[in-house]
Amino acid sequence: MDLSAIVADIAAEMADAPDRGRPADYIPPLAAVDPNRFGMAVIEADGTCHLAGDAEESFSIQSVSKVFALTLALGAVGDQLWKRVGREPSGSAFNSIVQLESEHGIPRNPFINAGAIVVADILLGRYEPREALGELLRFVRAAAGEDGIFIDENVAKAEQDTGFRNLALASYMRAFGNLHHDPHVTLGVYFHQCALAMSCRQLALAGRYLAAGGVNPTTGRNVVSAQRARRINALMLTCGHYDGSGEFAFRVGLPGKSGVGGGILAIAPGIASIAVWSPGLNERGNSQLGTVALERLVQRTGWSVFEPR
Amino acid sequence: MDLSAIVADIAAEMADAPDRGRPADYIPPLAAVDPNRFGMAVIEADGTCHLAGDAEESFSIQSVSKVFALTLALGAVGDQLWKRVGREPSGSAFNSIVQLESEHGIPRNPFINAGAIVVADILLGRYEPREALGELLRFVRAAAGEDGIFIDENVAKAEQDTGFRNLALASYMRAFGNLHHDPHVTLGVYFHQCALAMSCRQLALAGRYLAAGGVNPTTGRNVVSAQRARRINALMLTCGHYDGSGEFAFRVGLPGKSGVGGGILAIAPGIASIAVWSPGLNERGNSQLGTVALERLVQRTGWSVFEPR
Amino acid sequence: MDLSAIVADIAAEMADAPDRGRPADYIPPLAAVDPNRFGMAVIEADGTCHLAGDAEESFSIQSVSKVFALTLALGAVGDQLWKRVGREPSGSAFNSIVQLESEHGIPRNPFINAGAIVVADILLGRYEPREALGELLRFVRAAAGEDGIFIDENVAKAEQDTGFRNLALASYMRAFGNLHHDPHVTLGVYFHQCALAMSCRQLALAGRYLAAGGVNPTTGRNVVSAQRARRINALMLTCGHYDGSGEFAFRVGLPGKSGVGGGILAIAPGIASIAVWSPGLNERGNSQLGTVALERLVQRTGWSVFEPR
Amino acid sequence: MDLSAIVADIAAEMADAPDRGRPADYIPPLAAVDPNRFGMAVIEADGTCHLAGDAEESFSIQSVSKVFALTLALGAVGDQLWKRVGREPSGSAFNSIVQLESEHGIPRNPFINAGAIVVADILLGRYEPREALGELLRFVRAAAGEDGIFIDENVAKAEQDTGFRNLALASYMRAFGNLHHDPHVTLGVYFHQCALAMSCRQLALAGRYLAAGGVNPTTGRNVVSAQRARRINALMLTCGHYDGSGEFAFRVGLPGKSGVGGGILAIAPGIASIAVWSPGLNERGNSQLGTVALERLVQRTGWSVFEPR
Missing domain, CATH: 3.40.710.10 (DD-peptidase/beta-lactamase superfamily)
Structure with missing residues (x-):
């Protein structure tokens, strides 16, 4: 067939x-x-x-965007990225905060929420917030060879209004020094990235x-x-x-x-x-x-x- | 080259x-x-x-033997095996007992110690202890096409003398009902299996x-x-x-x-x-x-x- | 009134x-x-x-016996006892094994099961198993001023037949070196102590x-x-x-x-x-x-x- | 003497x-x-x-203030308070977030940080933020019979600038629905309360x-x-x-x-x-x-x- x-x-x-x-x-x-x-x-x-x-x-596309953000961040900082994010399966729910405590704010991998928030924070070490999202959009459009890809502001806004668990993750990593920007700013990028349509x-x-x-x-x-x-x-x-x-x-x-x-x-x-x-x-x-x-x-x-x- | x-x-x-x-x-x-x-x-x-x-x-070969024991146990009981063992990475040290507590005695996968002990216990549902080891040896010898493969009794004995962490894992799973035989008997099979040379x-x-x-x-x-x-x-x-x-x-x-x-x-x-x-x-x-x-x-x-x- | x-x-x-x-x-x-x-x-x-x-x-009396065993053990070894047992509330179920992992085999206090098992093990550093139970019985009888206090063998036997969770705790502490005797022997004393009637x-x-x-x-x-x-x-x-x-x-x-x-x-x-x-x-x-x-x-x-x- | x-x-x-x-x-x-x-x-x-x-x-006085805030909150809402805060020792570090995860956002007691943040949030169910601090100050001054007790704004400000772990706790409890106000607002009250001099x-x-x-x-x-x-x-x-x-x-x-x-x-x-x-x-x-x-x-x-x- x-x-x-x-x-x-x-x-x-x-x-x-x-x-x-x-x-x-x-x-x-x-x-x-x-x-x-x-x-x-x-x-x-x-x-x-x-x-x-x-x-x-x-x-x-929500978390599928983590693949593109990771690719972009690896392009920006190379394997330095792995000092701030692990490469192991998490072995627990995707939003678990427990492992962050026992592993001192280093998320297990770039595809759980905590890890993807650090990846967004890494992009902010290179770009202004608006610029980071512009780069991501440009990256995805170029990879797809299509311009009709956009960020759904409604979705991003809704995430921001309810994303207290992600705010907890981000604040917690900030307390460990593994977030370098204001949690709200980093989450702004993260929520918009996840709102890619x-x-x-x-x-x-x-x-x-x-x-x-x-x-x-x-x-x-x-x-x-x-x-x-x-x-x-x-x-x-x-x-x-x-x-x-x-x-x-x-x-x-x-x-x-x-x-x-x-x-x-x-x-x-x-x-x-x-x-x-x-x-x-x-x-x-x-x-x-x-x-x-x-x-x-x-x-x-x-x-x-x-x-x- | x-x-x-x-x-x-x-x-x-x-x-x-x-x-x-x-x-x-x-x-x-x-x-x-x-x-x-x-x-x-x-x-x-x-x-x-x-x-x-x-x-x-x-x-x-120690834990490499878990691949062969798993193959043998799947042959014996089929996909029923997955009711007693998970298929997810563990996300923690190979001998961790914590996950067993939160997951009610079901080990995360057949390649961590707890999971392999359950696999040995499953073999004991089909074979007498000595017979189970005989089957395993026969399986490995047939797979390799070689008879010169044996179990090192010295190694098995040494494990048995010091394997208190594995005894803890086995007893703990027994308390949850996920071990069907006396922990010492199941561990006897497990330690001998790991002692394959x-x-x-x-x-x-x-x-x-x-x-x-x-x-x-x-x-x-x-x-x-x-x-x-x-x-x-x-x-x-x-x-x-x-x-x-x-x-x-x-x-x-x-x-x-x-x-x-x-x-x-x-x-x-x-x-x-x-x-x-x-x-x-x-x-x-x-x-x-x-x-x-x-x-x-x-x-x-x-x-x-x-x-x- | x-x-x-x-x-x-x-x-x-x-x-x-x-x-x-x-x-x-x-x-x-x-x-x-x-x-x-x-x-x-x-x-x-x-x-x-x-x-x-x-x-x-x-x-x-089950766990109430832990008070008497602790008193006896403190009499035997004094404040050395606190090197092997903590003095803090456990903050989790009485039979939890998790805290033992993060605290390297030192139970939080002498009144959770793990702690009481260590106390029994400490008594075994001074007495033979049968003698330890004799001492405990003598202690309780003297404290009460009554001879009609005994150990219910039926209860002790039933505990021993089903006490896999305690066997897990004991084996686990043995693996950390915080049990000095064979887990079965220490548990023998512990189960009999708990069977005081x-x-x-x-x-x-x-x-x-x-x-x-x-x-x-x-x-x-x-x-x-x-x-x-x-x-x-x-x-x-x-x-x-x-x-x-x-x-x-x-x-x-x-x-x-x-x-x-x-x-x-x-x-x-x-x-x-x-x-x-x-x-x-x-x-x-x-x-x-x-x-x-x-x-x-x-x-x-x-x-x-x-x-x- | x-x-x-x-x-x-x-x-x-x-x-x-x-x-x-x-x-x-x-x-x-x-x-x-x-x-x-x-x-x-x-x-x-x-x-x-x-x-x-x-x-x-x-x-x-920092966390000593939690005694006064608890007294005030019990006066305001009575034993209803215990629906949102437990009464058990925590069994782990004062700022641990782990227990919140396993216990669904209910802190173990009103004296760990998470519990005291909920107590502050409860006060906000009754008072505006500034008013809540006024009430607390009035309470402490009346209890002491002294007017020379104040809140050190420098300390409150410094806490607010670095309190990411508390922000994580508050956001996390908000995600579970056990914080009823914006985490930053509740923390504003909490940090000022702790800054009592x-x-x-x-x-x-x-x-x-x-x-x-x-x-x-x-x-x-x-x-x-x-x-x-x-x-x-x-x-x-x-x-x-x-x-x-x-x-x-x-x-x-x-x-x-x-x-x-x-x-x-x-x-x-x-x-x-x-x-x-x-x-x-x-x-x-x-x-x-x-x-x-x-x-x-x-x-x-x-x-x-x-x-x-």
Whole structure:
């Protein structure tokens, strides 16, 4: 069966799936999203693009943005970044503050909230707040080769109004000296970054450099080195799904990063960049149908990184 | 450069490495091992075998045995096993008892001590203690196609005399009902399993089924299904190096399982089964030079699972 | 109203109390106790004794025994004891193992299980196991001035059969070097100590030295120094009711030690030694009606240590 | 020896004490205090006042203020307060955020920082911020019968500039819904409350109601009921010295509340209200010499609540 048919079949199966999880409801803009949406975009190494369902509809990518912010921050400060953020799975809920206490304000990895807040703070060591968001937007647009990507101010505003747990994390790391700017300023950048709105198609396009050894296929230029691309993929595999990362590796077997908006970016190195979106979340806070869709895609294509080559 | 030369070069580099880590010293038989030893065995998919250094010398494989015990237990009870053991990285020291308390006696994964003790207990649901060890030995010998693999009674005895932390873990899980046999009996199996003595060559031979989609290349028969082989590899990648699993994935990018005896089994799916051994450990309890050797091997061969295909 | 009438009234009120808590059911001999029992004994400084309800019936004093074992161990090794046990409230469930991990095997105080196990282990540094229990029995009998106090072998046996959580605690402390004997041997002493069977009258008699500045009123001899008696009372007030110690101090305001058998020994320094018993426990594991009875006694007598003198 | 001589002797002994602890240095106004200061004030039930050393010098009472804020808040909302704050010792460092996570934003007691922040938030349910501080000042001045008590704006400002750990605690509790006002507003009240400047004499005067069954001896009016006074004393005994509360009860045996400025208020119910001050802190964050002075006072007077009456 060819890939287009596989993608279409999966989307059709997902349309009828009874158990769709529960959309995030901690801010109104996310709670308002129709739980019946499902989109999928698969972009092969040669640029062939397979879309299905709501693949062209924008959604809030939320934590998927942490992949792009990390790439940008690594470009800005290099491996110095790892002095302030770890590289180990967290082994607990994505918003846990406990580990910060026992590990003196160093978050376990750049994909839990605390780690991503430090990454935002690192960007602020190089850019003014507004400039940092401009750089991030420019980065994502260039990676996707699309200008129609924007930050949803409504979402950012809603996060800022309710984000007391993130304020606690940021203040706590500031108390340990691992935040260098005012927590509110750093969180301003962080909340706007998470409010990036993209479609599955745009997200899969933006992720191509991770599937292509660090190279943007449109421009042929290195976004990051091949080694750094491999390493970001490794982090996505071990830490990309909060405390469900082991489960995702077990079932799907691809580097992936999920967001609370229901999106997942998954990478099949050398083969494809994949984005799925369905707002309902499973008990670990990852897209319920997005995970199922990726599991089926990998079963039918053999793209797992653990598949014999 | 051909693979034999690469392997030989790495072994030569390791022979001179100044920073060799510290061998485990909690039991005399491990403390007595010469820290200058280094061995490496790479067995390609076609059976070609590359050996270097002390690749023929037996050492205590310790926690590497957890891969084989897990395979055997999955064969015995199937996916029922996952009701008693999780599949997530632990996010803390390999012998931590804290997570057991908050997670009601269910260990996070089968590769931390608590999880491996439950796996041993599961085998005891099927076999008498002595029989369970016989099965394990038979399994490993068949996987390796070698009879010269044995259990070092001295090591097992020494573990039993000092293994109070493991007794605490086992008793604690028994209190939660997640151990079905007397802790001392289950630990008897566990300590003997960890006392398996193998050479790098034997270990790499025994790991071939994980590189070959579950098939034992010698017999052509499935040891496990292809899906299960992928999944064991996924667990090795996310959980195989205790609280250094993220770091190992980041630097090496292969499924791997380390042991406190200084051995590591690493799998390049479809390409090779690799075993390294050097007794000195890094601060996470994984072989210092073994990790460096694998990192160099992957750099020179491009075998990382995160490398574009 | 005179004290005899107060005690009788309280016993009458407790006889009709609808909310009696739930008796411990983790071992059959405790589960079999009639939940409608209630006994109370108050022995004044001058020796006047007020009994009510089932004050003459023997019950399993369980953790109340920790007060006597601590007194005996302090007599044996003096303040050296505090190198192996802390003096702070635990701030978590009485059987928590977490704090042991972060505090390297030193239990927080001698009244949580871990601490009492270390106290038993300290006694074993001075006595053979059987001898230690003999000493304890002799101590309690002398303090009470009664020979009819015994150890209930059935209870001790039942504890030993199911005490895996205590085995975990003991093994864990052994791993940290804070247990000097085989965990099973130390637990043997500990389980027998907890199986002491006494009536309220006997228990109140045995506690008189704590109300009398360390002096046994029968013999006129110091059981402990006045300072040590004050300090044991301080520990009972801050740590005597597991994670309900603050609540007990808040409501009752007397040094007290509870046991899972439903007994409580409470001390009004200079005034009285008090024992209550009712098998039903509240959510913190302390006697539901025993606590209520003591609260009423203190309200009607003004015996709280926080009452202006 | 009469009490005046005892107090004078202790002050003389403290003047020469070599081990004075280390003053808090997290804000400049505290770091700038002369570590050689020592003051002591003992006010007997009949009003007799014994002063020694720097008993008339103002210092920052810091957490001692939590006793007065709690009294005020109990007056405002009664026992409803206990729905939002616990009554158990914390069992960990005074600023720990861990327990808040496992206990869903309910701090363990009103004397750890998190608990005192909730108490301030409760006052804000009744008063505007400026008004709340006015009420507190009025309360303390009335309790002491002195108008020369003020809030040190320099100290409050310094706390506000560096109090990120408290901001984390407040934000975290806000995320759990246990803070009803903007964290910055609540902390504004809290930081000003902690910046109360009082002398030992003033502090001992202000504490008299706790020694006198809730009655202000100057006015003869109840500040709180006798029961509530007993209960506040109970909380001071079990929770008043952070994770050194057990130790303080063990050594001193009086209800007491310490502050990071080096002050301690201690209550001998029915006998005396006592304040000591020496800026150097011990490893638990309580005044080193203040604790020693109280220990000696109690040894020489027999005022411990655990002393037979």
